[in-house]
Amino acid sequence: MSVLSIAGLKKTYPNGNEAIRDISFEVGRGEFVFLSGPSGSGKTTLIRILLKMEESTGGQVLVFGKNLNALLPSAVPYLRRNIGVIFQDFRLLQDRTVFENMALGLNILGLTTREISRRVEGILYDLGIDRYAGAYPAMLSGGEQQRVAIGRALVMEPALILADEPTGNLDWELSQDIVRLFEELNARGTSVLMATHDRFLLEAFPKRTLLINRGILVEDRNPGMAATRREAGQNRFQHFVAGRTDGSPA
Amino acid sequence: MTEEDTRADGATRLMRLVGQGFKGLVVAPWQTLACVVSLGVAACLIVLSASAGSLTMSMLGRASRAARILVYLKDDVESERIREMIGDISRRPDVASVEYISREEDRTQNADILPEGLVDALPREAIPGQHGLIVIFRDDAGRTSELDGLSSFLEAIEGVDIVAGPPVGSAALRSLAGAVGFVRVTMAVMAAVLLFGTLFFVVGTLTRTMESRREEMAILRLFGATGAYLKAPLYIQACVQGVAGLSGGVLMGLAIISSTNAYLLSELSVGTALPSWPAMSLAAAIPGGIAVGLAGAIIASSRRLP
Numbered sequence: 001m002s003v004l005s006i007a008g009l010k011k012t013y014p015n016g017n018e019a020i021r022d023i024s025f026e027v028g029r030g031e032f033v034f035l036s037g038p039s040g041s042g043k044t045t046l047i048r049i050l051l052k053m054e055e056s057t058g059g060q061v062l063v064f065g066k067n068l069n070a071l072l073p074s075a076v077p078y079l080r081r082n083i084g085v086i087f088q089d090f091r092l093l094q095d096r097t098v099f100e101n102m103a104l105g106l107n108i109l110g111l112t113t114r115e116i117s118r119r120v121e122g123i124l125y126d127l128g129i130d131r132y133a134g135a136y137p138a139m140l141s142g143g144e145q146q147r148v149a150i151g152r153a154l155v156m157e158p159a160l161i162l163a164d165e166p167t168g169n170l171d172w173e174l175s176q177d178i179v180r181l182f183e184e185l186n187a188r189g190t191s192v193l194m195a196t197h198d199r200f201l202l203e204a205f206p207k208r209t210l211l212i213n214r215g216i217l218v219e220d221r222n223p224g225m226a227a228t229r230r231e232a233g234q235n236r237f238q239h240f241v242a243g244r245t246d247g248s249p250a
Numbered sequence: 251m252t253e254e255d256t257r258a259d260g261a262t263r264l265m266r267l268v269g270q271g272f273k274g275l276v277v278a279p280w281q282t283l284a285c286v287v288s289l290g291v292a293a294c295l296i297v298l299s300a301s302a303g304s305l306t307m308s309m310l311g312r313a314s315r316a317a318r319i320l321v322y323l324k325d326d327v328e329s330e331r332i333r334e335m336i337g338d339i340s341r342r343p344d345v346a347s348v349e350y351i352s353r354e355e356d357r358t359q360n361a362d363i364l365p366e367g368l369v370d371a372l373p374r375e376a377i378p379g380q381h382g383l384i385v386i387f388r389d390d391a392g393r394t395s396e397l398d399g400l401s402s403f404l405e406a407i408e409g410v411d412i413v414a415g416p417p418v419g420s421a422a423l424r425s426l427a428g429a430v431g432f433v434r435v436t437m438a439v440m441a442a443v444l445l446f447g448t449l450f451f452v453v454g455t456l457t458r459t460m461e462s463r464r465e466e467m468a469i470l471r472l473f474g475a476t477g478a479y480l481k482a483p484l485y486i487q488a489c490v491q492g493v494a495g496l497s498g499g500v501l502m503g504l505a506i507i508s509s510t511n512a513y514l515l516s517e518l519s520v521g522t523a524l525p526s527w528p529a530m531s532l533a534a535a536i537p538g539g540i541a542v543g544l545a546g547a548i549i550a551s552s553r554r555l556p
Contacts, residue, residue, distance in 0.1 A: 051472065074476075081474030093466055104466070105473035110263050115256035156473060 002026040003064060003160050003191045004050065010058030011045055011215070019045040020056070021215040027193055029159075032186040034202055035195040037212035043195040046212070047164045050193075051085060052076045064159065081109065084153030084161040084190075088168035090145045092137040092152075098124070099133045102152045109156070123151045127181070143174035150181060161185065163194040167201065179205050267479075271486025278458040282491060285451035289495025289542065290502060292448055295441035297503025297531055302434035305514070306427045319404065320351075320414040322382040327409040332383070335407055339385055344400060347386045353379040380411070445542065452491060452546025456484050460550065485547045492543030496535040504531060 004027040011020040020042045027033050035043050048054040049061060052068055061068040064082060071079065092101050099120055106116045124130040127147045129140075137145050146166060153161060163182065167175035179194075179201060186192050196202070202209055206223035258266075275282050321339075323332065336348045351359075357379025361369050364377065387400065404413045460467070467480050 053472075077471075077474040077476045079474075080472060085472050091465070091469055093469070104469060107266060108470060108473055108475045108479060110258050111256050112258045112262070152473075 001029055001065070002062070003029050003031070004193065005062040005065075006059070008059035009046070009049070009056055009061060011042070011049060011054065012057045018215055020049075023059075023212065023215070023217045025210055025217060025220060027160075027191055030186070030189050030191055032183065032192045032207050033194070034205075034207055034209040035193055035212065036197060036199075036202060036209050038197055041197075041212045042215040043197075043212060044164055045215075047085075047162050047193075047195060050162055051080065051083065077108075081156060082159045084156055084158035086146075086149050086153050086161065086163040086166045088165035090137070090142075090149040090169075092145060092148055094137055097134050097136055098129065098140070098148050101137065101148055102155050105152060105156050119155045119157075120151075123154050127151050127154075142169050143171075143177065146170060146174070146178060147181070150178070154185065158190065160191045160193070163192065165195055165197070167196060167198060172200070175201055176204060267482045268486055270483035271490060274456075274459040274463075274483055274487035275490060277462045278455055281451070281455045281458060285448065285455050285491050286495040286498065288444060288448045288451055289492065289539070290499035292441045292444035293496040293499025293535060293538075294503040294506070295437045295444065295499075297500050298506060299434050299437035299441060301503070301507045302430050302437065306431045306434060319385040319387070319400065320382055321385055321404050321407075321410055322380045322412040322414065324409055324411045325380075327381075331409055335409065336383065338407070339383070339404070342400070342403070345385055345387045349384045349386070351382050351384055353381045356380055356382065382411075448495070449542065449546050449549070452488055452543060453550045455491065456488055456547055456550035459484065459487060481547070481551050484551055485544060488543035488547035488550075489540045490543070492539030492541070492546075493536055494539070496539035496542070497532060500531045500535045 007024045009020055009023040012018045037043055049056050050063060063079060066079060102120045103116050106119060124133055129144055129147050132140060132144060137148065167178050170178065182192050182194060208222040210217060211219040332350060339345055339348045357377050360379060361377050401413050404410060470480060
């Protein structure tokens with residue numbers, strides 16, 4: 001089943017600016033997808049539409065099978081509780097400790113103090129920032145702050161993570177660390193849609209990539225599928241050499 | 251661990267929201283203080299205005315009885331002497347009439363002003379009763395100097411024990427009651443204006459709180475906070491401000507009434523119905539404060555919530 005299903009999406013602002021002209025794609029459960037394209041291509045607008053922070057002006061968007069165009073405003077908060085969102089600028093509250101920042105969303109769920117501590121401490125440990133639980137964001141490096149922001153999303157145990165340029169403010173090493181972190185999460189079953197325009201990152205982590213330009217999906221590249229096709233071709237060749245032509249395993 | 255084990259109970263969740271509401275009070279402490287003080291002054295004026303209304307009624311009632319001076323006579327004064335006294339007093343130009351009151355009649359009047367339970371518990375003889383004369387003077391004889399002259403005349407009569415009369419005459423009381431009535435209306439108008447103005451104070455403090463929490467609210471919205479979850483602390487903050495301001499004001503008003511009441515009773519023989527007030531006023535301050543707070547919160551949150 002698809003986590004995201006987008007068909008013919010359009011977004012035109014009242015001033016006539018067409019941020020998204022035609023985008024259609026699906027993201028399956030447990031999939032890791034990069035959303036790439038130059039600045040102003042419509043990546044952030046797309047993520048804002050998926051979070052129902054903005055309304056689309058055409059097409060259909062299904063998130064967890066729910067049609068966002070038909071979703072009542074009162075249902076939006078409950079949809080968002082299943083989506084972890086991470087931004088380039090971290091958006092941490094500077095007057096709260098790391099622990100308090102991460103516990104922010106858990107109070108909404110009405111969890112016990114013990115459960116909140118259990119979840120936050122667990123994620124702090126997993127992210128390797130447990131020693132900063134009592135520290136304030138300003139005392140941390142950019143990479144550590146982004147880890148806290150990721151942790152804040154993860155404690156909610158979301159089924160889907162939407163990350164909008166999460167490595168935009170980080171150096172190369174830290175950027176790789178963050179993507180590796182997303183890979184680990186993805187390996188546990190969380191779907192990830194990460195917007196980035198860093199082509200080095202795309203090359204270092206070959207994954208399905210949706211390339212957007214001027215609001216249009218210009219390419220849906222899937223290196224995994226290509227590899228699978230290559231492997232299938234090689235098998236067919238070997239089977240041909242061995243006298244088999246049906247491509248079935250030996 | 252089941253889902254039930256991880257969910258906080260309703261009371262815990264409510265306490266978290268209340269905690270958030272109290273935190274909001276210190277976001278703009280001076281504005282919060284100004285809001286509470288102005289609410290308090292408004293409440294104080296309302297209490298004083300209501301008290302002044304009660305005082306006016308008391309004064310007017312007293313004024314209707316102010317044309318009377320009660321002259322208590324010694325026990326051994328004979329009937330013949332009493333008739334002479336009535337004749338002497340009646341001849342004064344400022345006196346309209348003189349009536350005799352027996353011991354039993356006086357006892358009955360005294361029993362009327364004692365608590366009912368006490369009257370039932372006491373033997374009839376234990377209730378004080380003294381014979382005397384009720385001197386009714388002309389209505390226009392209300393000036394203090396004239397009353398003093400009449401009182402001195404009555405005290406000098408042989409056989410008179412005590413002269414119990416009003417230190418202020420009917421006309422003076424009526425004019426005083428008029429002044430108090432005017433003050434009362436003025437205070438009521440001021441209280442209404444102040445309450446209306448205070449609403450803007452409440453809206454102002456809540457707006458400041460929302461501005462300071464704008465970033466937090468935006469993040470909470472992204473993590474699935476409902477509108478009610480975001481608004482609840484603001485409503486709690488507004489109600490705390492409202493109840494604190496109104497209760498404080500009511501207490502201040504009652505303290506002023508209590509201190510002036512003693513003076514009024516000793517100097518003018520009039521007072522307000524204070525004993526039945528405090529609990530009622532304080533009880534009214536709580537829903538009143540909540541109403542003012544909610545009104546402010548509704549205005550503020552409908553305009554400014556991110």
